[in-house]
Amino acid sequence: MGRIVLENVTKSFGSTEVIPPLNLTIEDGEFAVFVGPSGCGKSTLLRVIAGLEDATSGKVLIDDEDVTEISPSKRGLAMVFQTYALYPHMSVRKNIAFPMRMAGMSEEEQEKRITAAANSLNLTDYLDRKPGQLSGGQRQRVAIGRAIVRDPSAFLFDEPLSNLDAALRVGMRLEITEMHERMKTTMIYVTHDQVEAMTMANKIVVLQAGVIEQVGSPLELYHRPRNKFVAGFIGSPKMNLIEGALAEEHAAHTIGIRPEHLSVSDKEGLWQGTVGVAEHLGSDTFIHIHGIEGCDPMTMRAAGDVSFKHGDRVYLTPDATQIHKFDAQGLRIE
Amino acid sequence: MSNRKLPRMLQSPAVILLLIWMLVPLSMTLYFSFIRYVLNNLRRPEWTTPSISNWRGLGNYEFVLKSKDFLFAIQNSLLIVCSILFLTVVLGVLIAVLINKSFPGQGIVRVLLISPFFVMPAVNAVLWINMILDPVLGLQGIAVAGINETVAGLRNTPLIGGFFSLWPEFNPISFRATQTSAYAVIMMVTWQWTPFAVLIFMTSLQSEDQQQKEAAILDGASAWSQFRFLTLPHLGRPIAIVVMIQAIFHLSLYAEIEIVSRGNGNKNLPYLIGEFANNNIGAASATGIFAVILANIVAIFLLRMVGKTLME
Numbered sequence: 001m002g003r004i005v006l007e008n009v010t011k012s013f014g015s016t017e018v019i020p021p022l023n024l025t026i027e028d029g030e031f032a033v034f035v036g037p038s039g040c041g042k043s044t045l046l047r048v049i050a051g052l053e054d055a056t057s058g059k060v061l062i063d064d065e066d067v068t069e070i071s072p073s074k075r076g077l078a079m080v081f082q083t084y085a086l087y088p089h090m091s092v093r094k095n096i097a098f099p100m101r102m103a104g105m106s107e108e109e110q111e112k113r114i115t116a117a118a119n120s121l122n123l124t125d126y127l128d129r130k131p132g133q134l135s136g137g138q139r140q141r142v143a144i145g146r147a148i149v150r151d152p153s154a155f156l157f158d159e160p161l162s163n164l165d166a167a168l169r170v171g172m173r174l175e176i177t178e179m180h181e182r183m184k185t186t187m188i189y190v191t192h193d194q195v196e197a198m199t200m201a202n203k204i205v206v207l208q209a210g211v212i213e214q215v216g217s218p219l220e221l222y223h224r225p226r227n228k229f230v231a232g233f234i235g236s237p238k239m240n241l242i243e244g245a246l247a248e249e250h251a252a253h254t255i256g257i258r259p260e261h262l263s264v265s266d267k268e269g270l271w272q273g274t275v276g277v278a279e280h281l282g283s284d285t286f287i288h289i290h291g292i293e294g295c296d297p298m299t300m301r302a303a304g305d306v307s308f309k310h311g312d313r314v315y316l317t318p319d320a321t322q323i324h325k326f327d328a329q330g331l332r333i334e
Numbered sequence: 335m336s337n338r339k340l341p342r343m344l345q346s347p348a349v350i351l352l353l354i355w356m357l358v359p360l361s362m363t364l365y366f367s368f369i370r371y372v373l374n375n376l377r378r379p380e381w382t383t384p385s386i387s388n389w390r391g392l393g394n395y396e397f398v399l400k401s402k403d404f405l406f407a408i409q410n411s412l413l414i415v416c417s418i419l420f421l422t423v424v425l426g427v428l429i430a431v432l433i434n435k436s437f438p439g440q441g442i443v444r445v446l447l448i449s450p451f452f453v454m455p456a457v458n459a460v461l462w463i464n465m466i467l468d469p470v471l472g473l474q475g476i477a478v479a480g481i482n483e484t485v486a487g488l489r490n491t492p493l494i495g496g497f498f499s500l501w502p503e504f505n506p507i508s509f510r511a512t513q514t515s516a517y518a519v520i521m522m523v524t525w526q527w528t529p530f531a532v533l534i535f536m537t538s539l540q541s542e543d544q545q546q547k548e549a550a551i552l553d554g555a556s557a558w559s560q561f562r563f564l565t566l567p568h569l570g571r572p573i574a575i576v577v578m579i580q581a582i583f584h585l586s587l588y589a590e591i592e593i594v595s596r597g598n599g600n601k602n603l604p605y606l607i608g609e610f611a612n613n614n615i616g617a618a619s620a621t622g623i624f625a626v627i628l629a630n631i632v633a634i635f636l637l638r639m640v641g642k643t644l645m646e
Contacts, residue, residue: 073551078552087549
């Protein structure tokens with residue numbers, strides 16, 4: 001079990017309030033991702049849940065039990081850190097055994113769990129090495145192994161992939177998602193990378209300056225962002241946000257259109273502009289178009305390779321059903 | 335190959351200087367240890383100049399080995415060095431961990447802690463033996479006298495008087511007496527060198543990974559377990575450094591021994607060398623060679639021990 005509830009949790013460092021009163025429920029078995037720009041309080045929130053930081057006020061409940069005053073180790077949570085935080089002078093085996101050793105578990109049980117964890121994480125050949133002799137990905141797996149053997153009610157991940165290179169990151173992303181599918185344990189994952197959030201989560205929590213901007217499934221956030229911030233943050237490349245005359249045509253302060261919902265033509269269309277940089281990815285081409293009032297440059301995504309050159313005059317047409325409208329406060333208008 | 339010549343030539347002054355620096359004194363010591371060489375001898379004036387014709391072979395070594403103070407000096411050297419190492423490392427780790435937490439007045443406390451290290455060894459010895467350890471005028475004498483007076487006063491009080499009348503009268507310890515002068519040296523050098531250990535351990539503690547500690551907290555490690563399984567192994571290398579440097583320094587202790595008891599009942603190898611060197615340079619040189627061997631054995635042994643126990 002691992003149902004985590006935050007009730008009016010706040011956190012201040014001195015007189016600076018980093019998290020204003022915040023309420024959030026993470027259901028048992030959910031993969032929740034906290035996402036937001038750096039400094040938005042997502043890591044602090046995770047540390048409050050873990051107990052590494054005390055909440056200034058409010059309550060943290062795990063399975064309906066108030067754990068706000070309970071020590072971190074008694075909360076039954078396991079955490080994986082960005083820097084792996086392995087114990088450098090201990091072998092992989094001892095690293096993984098450490099939480100069980102601290103809990104005074106029997107040697108046989110320890111050995112059983114280590115073997116199981118090492119098998120599922122492909123670490124069997126490395127058990128007697130020191131962390132310093134492992135690659136970044138292997139180290140991260142050891143850190144995950146150390147979390148698994150505790151059989152926690154929830155896993156907490158604090159930007160676990162940001163120290164890995166891009167290729168490895170994609171691989172580990174899949175492994176962690178698969179691990180969740182297999183174990184069905186609650187996981188809370190902190191990242192600043194919206195791609196990780198979109199690909200891994202059941203539930204995304206978008207945070208800005210300690211405030212929850214929106215909570216929802218990845219596709220909910222993609223299709224119905226509650227405000228301008230979420231609209232701009234979720235999706236890659238970013239949504240084009242257009243202000244001024246073009247927005248007023250739709251009776252909104254700002255309208256948003258995703259790059260993939262624009263079509264381009266060299267003959268006719270709604271909005272006229274000139275091609276700036278075109279980024280060719282093979283499968284897609286991202287074209288940056290200048291000269292459209294209220295949004296400069298506007299990004300559009302064309303499937304396949306498109307042969308527009310720098311300086312070409314083009315016409316863009318948005319998919320009318322995919323236009324997002326926002327009022328002056330940045331909130332969504334239905 | 336020719337392109338290697340220039341760098342070699344440029345390095346050579348430093349290398350040659352270092353070689354001279356090390357090799358000349360060592361080979362002179364070796365040379366003197368194999369010949370008869372004394373500073374003053376009326377009957378055999380030819381022994382007063384070093385010459386190969388005064389060859390004595392292993393005679394000087396035999397003389398030293400048979401001299402009554404030699405074994406005692408080696409034992410005492412080891413006792414003093416090992417005790418100081420043990421005490422400074424233990425105290426150093428404890429104090430460093432204690433003051434690693436932030437507290438008001440941290441800066442002043444740290445400066446005060448480091449200050450004994452700036453006291454000259456001779457001054458340190460004079461201060462300790464006269465002002466602190468002196469059985470009459472020192473802090474020790476005053477404290478013991480004070481306790482005795484208090485106990486004597488309490489003997490006449492009702493109720494608890496009976497308990498205190500069971501107490502013996504305390505005698506202050508004379509640290510200039512033969513058996514105890516080594517302890518006096520150990521105390522004063524420990525006091526002086528603990529700051530050195532604290533300083534090194536403190537810098538090392540500041541580089542300790544905080545996320546590792548947090549991981550350990552979540553893993554359910556108590557404060558003691560964190561200290562034992564994370565901090566202590568993290569300090570393994572600095573401890574080895576402190577042990578090595580101090581072993582080198584304390585094997586050659588001289589001033590403290592001279593001031594506390596003039597070598598009475600408390601000699602180490604350097605002191606023995608000094609005594610021989612009053613006249614018999616040959617014997618002093620042979621002792622010097624023994625000292626070099628001892629220093630190497632101690633260094634290797636200690637480093638192995640520290641390395642093994644802490645790095646697992």
